[in-house]
Amino acid sequence: MKARILVTLKSGVLDPQGKAIESALKSLGVNGIASVRQGKVFDIELDAADKTKAEAKLKEAAETLLANMVIENYRVDILS
């Protein structure tokens, strides 16, 4: 089974990296970008009998390591 976990900063958390990327895009002349916030993507392959079990396992992975719940949110997508 293949899955993707998306980790993003909670709204309100200052993202200096996103800000730097945003201003780099501006200076490259890529116009019309209102704001940029940077996140992380984890592509995961796992052995799981069914979707429910896989989701539980991925939630555990996200909450114990992949995301810092103080500042980040995560989303789990089962891809196949």
Added chain:
Amino acid sequence: MKAAVLVFPGINRERDMARTLKLVSGKEPAMVWHADSELPKGIDLVVIPGGFSYGDYLRCGAIAARAPIMNAVRSHAAKGGLVLAVCNGFQIACEAGLLPGVLMRNARLRFLCKEVYLRIERSDTPFTRRYNAGDVIRVPIAHGEGNYIADVETIARLEGENRVALRYTAPDGKLNPAFNYNGATNAIAGILSERLNVLGLMPHPENHVDPIVGPTDGRRLFESLVETLEAA
């Protein structure tokens, strides 16, 4: 004082720390490997040193915080044992849940390697008893992620319970955004746990202890620990 210095892959300040502990306490600390699951017997101070554990992969300190030795450190702290967490150690302590909040990328994005001024906020802790509240000390910082943040309630709680141990200030001890180099919330440089037995701080007091290399403003922090443990 029986100190243990934790060693993780990618840590590079453990020798500075060990040298300082030996210099101030007269005793060689135990160097404890991250994969061990127990601390040596009789340890009364655990030090999590600075560096770049696991290359700062994922988030600074995130992987080290989940190493086997950290369970032993958590139970040491839960029993009231002293823990000093410096720089990457502070990041590890936050990720491990020993202290609240998180260290984010410096507000102006640059890695900062320089001397800063810190105001000692209270002198009634095991780490600061040899200072006076309000003292301003000069110690170095060396970090890219030292911008302390936490949610509004946590900050209010830390402030309300006087758990901010150190703040970045101007040389005169006054708060000044120009001297809060990394942009930390309320200029927080170091915080204490609820029972005051865990101190996490971004600056490196262990680097200013020996007149051969310059100022010795960090020395009293280690003398405080020695005094605390001898009195115990």
